[in-house]
Amino acid sequence: MTNSISELENDAKCIFLIGTNTTENHPVIGYKIRQNVLKNGAKLIVADPRRIELAELADVYLPFKPGTDVALFNGMMNVIISEGLADREFIETRTEGYEEMAKVVEKYTPEVVAEICGVPAEDIVKAARLYAESEAAAVCYAMGLTQHSTGTDNVKSCCNLALLTGNLGKPGAGVNPLRGQNNVQGACDMGALPVSFPAYQPVTNDEVRAKFEKAWGVKLSGTNGLTLTKTINKAHEGEIKGLIVIGENPMVSDPDLQHVEEALDKLDFLLVQDIFLTETAMKADVVLPGVTFAEKEGTFTNTERRVQRVRKAIDCIGDSRQDWQILCDLSTRLGYPMFYNTPEDIFNEIKSVTPSYAGMSYERLEGRGLQWPCPTADHPGTPILHTQKFNRGLGLFHAIDYVNPAEVPDSEFPIILTTGRALYHYHTGTMTRRCKGLDKHMQENVVQISKELANELNIVDGEMVRITTRRGSIEVKAEISNIRKDVIFTYFHFAEAAANKLTNADVLDPVAAIPEYKVSAARLEKII
Numbered sequence: 001m002t003n004s005i006s007e008l009e010n011d012a013k014c015i016f017l018i019g020t021n022t023t024e025n026h027p028v029i030g031y032k033i034r035q036n037v038l039k040n041g042a043k044l045i046v047a048d049p050r051r052i053e054l055a056e057l058a059d060v061y062l063p064f065k066p067g068t069d070v071a072l073f074n075g076m077m078n079v080i081i082s083e084g085l086a087d088r089e090f091i092e093t094r095t096e097g098y099e100e101m102a103k104v105v106e107k108y109t110p111e112v113v114a115e116i117c118g119v120p121a122e123d124i125v126k127a128a129r130l131y132a133e134s135e136a137a138a139v140c141y142a143m144g145l146t147q148h149s150t151g152t153d154n155v156k157s158c159c160n161l162a163l164l165t166g167n168l169g170k171p172g173a174g175v176n177p178l179r180g181q182n183n184v185q186g187a188c189d190m191g192a193l194p195v196s197f198p199a200y201q202p203v204t205n206d207e208v209r210a211k212f213e214k215a216w217g218v219k220l221s222g223t224n225g226l227t228l229t230k231t232i233n234k235a236h237e238g239e240i241k242g243l244i245v246i247g248e249n250p251m252v253s254d255p256d257l258q259h260v261e262e263a264l265d266k267l268d269f270l271l272v273q274d275i276f277l278t279e280t281a282m283k284a285d286v287v288l289p290g291v292t293f294a295e296k297e298g299t300f301t302n303t304e305r306r307v308q309r310v311r312k313a314i315d316c317i318g319d320s321r322q323d324w325q326i327l328c329d330l331s332t333r334l335g336y337p338m339f340y341n342t343p344e345d346i347f348n349e350i351k352s353v354t355p356s357y358a359g360m361s362y363e364r365l366e367g368r369g370l371q372w373p374c375p376t377a378d379h380p381g382t383p384i385l386h387t388q389k390f391n392r393g394l395g396l397f398h399a400i401d402y403v404n405p406a407e408v409p410d411s412e413f414p415i416i417l418t419t420g421r422a423l424y425h426y427h428t429g430t431m432t433r434r435c436k437g438l439d440k441h442m443q444e445n446v447v448q449i450s451k452e453l454a455n456e457l458n459i460v461d462g463e464m465v466r467i468t469t470r471r472g473s474i475e476v477k478a479e480i481s482n483i484r485k486d487v488i489f490t491y492f493h494f495a496e497a498a499a500n501k502l503t504n505a506d507v508l509d510p511v512a513a514i515p516e517y518k519v520s521a522a523r524l525e526k527i528i
Contacts, residue, residue, distance in 0.1 A: 001304045002385040003138065003174035004371070008032050011172030014043040014134035016127070018069065018158070019144025019518075023053045024423040026142070026178045026303075030054065033140075043134060045127045047072060048144070049418065050448065050489055051482035060127040063484050064117040066418045067148060067405035067519040072124070073157035074402065075113030077105045077164055079128035086132070087166030094389070095163050097397035104399040116402060118484070132165045136172030143180055144420065147517040149406045151509040156398040163395045169386040179303040181427065182293075186301030189357070189372070190350070194225030198354040215353050218336060227513040229254065229505060236263035244271045246323070247290065251279035252428035252495045255515040256471050256505035273326060276430050279495050289320040296322065298343040299365065301372075305382075307360060308369035405519040406507035407470075409486070413521035415453075416487045417469060417502060420518075425493040433493065445474075445494035448481035449524065453488070457526055464527045469502040469520045475527060488524055492517075 008015060009032035023030030030053075036042040037057050046055045047062040055061045064072055080086050081102055091098050110121035117124075131137045139162060145154045159175055167173035179185050191198040201208040204222055213220050226234060232254060234240040243264070254260045264270060264283050272284040281287050293300075294313045301307045316322065324346060331338040340346050344362050351358050356373040364370060370381035386395075409416060424442040425432040432438045447467055449459065459465055461480040466473050467490065474497045476490060483489060492499040504516045 001174065001176040001178075002168060003171070003176055003304070004383045005029055005032065005304045007172045007174075008138060008140070008176075009036050010040075012036060012042055012136055012138040013172060014045070014131055014137040016045040016047070016131055016137065016139045017054060018047040018072075018139070018141050019146070019154075020140055020142035020178055021048065021050070021052045021144075021420065022140065022142075022178065025180075025421050027423070029140075029178060029303075043130045045130060047127075049416075049484045049487045059130060060123055062117070062119045062123055062127060064119050065484070066416050066487060067150070067516075068117040068402065069145060069148070069154040070150060070157045070400055071108060071113050071116040071402040072119075073154075073161050074105045074108035074400070075110055075117070075124045076128040076131065077101075077161055078108045078113075079110060079125050080132045080161075080164055081105060083129070085129065086164050090166030091164070094166075095395040095397060097399070100399040101160055101397035104401055108402070118486075131161070131167075136170060137162075137165065137167045138172060138174050138176055139167075140176045140178055142178045144418075144518060146177075146512075147514055148519065149507045149509055149514075149516045150403060151514040152511040153398075153400045153403075157400050159395075160397055160400070163397060168395065169384065169388070171384065174384070177303070182302070183300045185303055185305060186299065186307070189301055189354070194227055198350065199356050212353060215349075227508075229508060229515050230513055232260055232263045232505075235267055238266060241267060242269040242271075243267055244273070245280055245284075246273045247275075249274075249278040249280045249428040249430055251283065252498055252500065253492065254505070255500050255503035255517060257498055257501045258472060259505055273323065274430070275320070276434070278428065278430050288326050289318065290323045290326065291316050291320050295320070296343075298324075299347060305371045306369045307357065307365060307372065307374075309362065309365045406504060406516050407519060407521040409521050413469060413523050414486075415522045415524055417467060417520040417522035418487060418489050418518045419492050419499045419503060420489065422491050422493065425491070427493070428495070429493040445476045445491050445497040445499070446479040447476045447524070448479050448483050448489040450483050450485045450487075451480050452485045453524070454478065454480050457524060459524075459526050466525045466527055467502060468523045468525070469504075471504070471520075472501040474498065474501055488522065 015033055037044050044058045045060045046058040047064050049063055049066055110124040113124055114121040139158055148154060162168050162175050196202055197212050209220050209222055250260055270284045271286045272281040273288040273290050274281055275290055275292050295316050296310055297312050298310050299307050300310055328338040355375055359374040359376040359379045360370050371383055374381045422442055424438045459478050462477055464475055465478045466475050476497045490499045502520055504520050508515055
């Protein structure tokens with residue numbers, strides 16, 4: 001997030017939610033947004049093919065077609081430019097590339113975009129005006145925006161909108177991705193990406209690489225690594241022979257699960273480190289028992305870039321061991337000696353190679369923690385990014401045209417399938433489906449369909465139906481819901497009716513290599 005969570009409750013005058021069912025997937029943030037709307041009168045724009053809870057409070061609800069995000073953003077920007085609502089001073093002093101972007105956006109009139117997105121042109125106009133005319137407008141998004149073959153373009157378009165209206169570098173504004181898991185931000189900060197060392201320092205940069213070679217005393221590759229999806233593909237092709245999986249369950253979470261299973265079966269060796277015997281762990285040659293958050297010491301970094309201390313509440317259970325100790329022993333046995341006395345030793349190393357964490361210490365993290373960048377020991381942390389300038393100097397507009405998703409409906413598969421999360425379950429259900437209280441609330445998968453589609457297919461609420469795509473089929477109960485007629489929605493938590501048997505792994509975002517989880521051409525059938 002460029003800004004802080006508290007601003008969504010206190011400072012934002014307008015909040016634009018797209019690709020996020022916030023009250024279910026980020027309940028605390030969803031509550032703060034709700035409070036701002038109800039108590040302070042903040043304006044709310046919600047773009048989602050389902051009429052999610054916060055849509056009931058929205059000043060503008062846009063039930064747009066999945067995969068048409070770029071067109072929607074371009075349509076709003078077309079209105080803002082044509083009606084003179086752009087922040088000209090911000091554009092002229094803090095950005096570049098405006099003319100190229102504006103030229104592309106010119107053709108995306110509200111009427112044109114209405115046809116692409118399937119929402120009324122007047123609502124696009126209203127949303128654009130609300131966002132642009134607000135003193136401080138924030139955009140919040142989650143994986144509904146990113147998990148597309150055009151995910152990078154979607155995010156760049158989101159940034160274009162904020163740049164166009166000067167909604168960066170000030171309280172209550174910003175571009176705010178809501179992270180999908182509790183330490184995703186921290187994992188990325190620490191270099192758990194195939195293209196960067198800690199703090200997003202590129203592995204291809206010779207000076208950066210020399211710094212880490214000196215710190216770690218080993219020669220490092222200057223070649224970018226592989227994303228998870230590409231790793232699975234390389235395993236399927238026989239190029240990757242061994243795989244270590246830590247705290248992840250690709251046998252439920254990855255797209256096109258038949259392809260994933262075939263890939264894992266072709267490996268010479270699979271090691272899984274986890275807290276339960278997951279569907280992936282069941283296929284492993286060796287399983288190493290790690291620990292839960294309650295058994296850990298260290299730090300987590302949350303979605304607003306806040307680094308926080310974590311202290312263990314209980315000792316390690318059974319034969320489980322601290323994850324960092326397992327990794328150190330594994331590294332040592334593989335030929336690179338690695339040893340630390342405590343997690344604080346690790347954090348001190350992090351500080352030494354990670355400029356944005358350099359001013360932090362366990363002592364300074366007491367209480368509320370610190371938001372990076374925090375470059376020196378007397379720096380207070382950074383609640384808002386880009387207040388004076390952007391990392392690259394000027395903010396860069398991108399000229400982006402809308403392109404169709406990788407799959408579009410046809411006569412054989414006439415419906416759009418999209419997937420996501422439920423309030424009661426987390427990721428692949430490794431933990432939550434073992435919790436009797438949570439599982440009681442939602443014991444099995446369902447598919448949400450509109451009343452119109454149900455009537456057309458003679459489907460009754462609660463009866464079994466079959467969803468089919470080009471990858472396979474699953475059978476689930478139908479749930480009549482408030483959703484677009486041409487869209488169905490199902491959850492990915494349930495291995496026995498796994499949504500990711502259906503999703504598409506063939507076409508990835510060309511920059512980030514993200515699979516298109518959110519748009520698959522599908523067929524829905526009543527089971528007779």
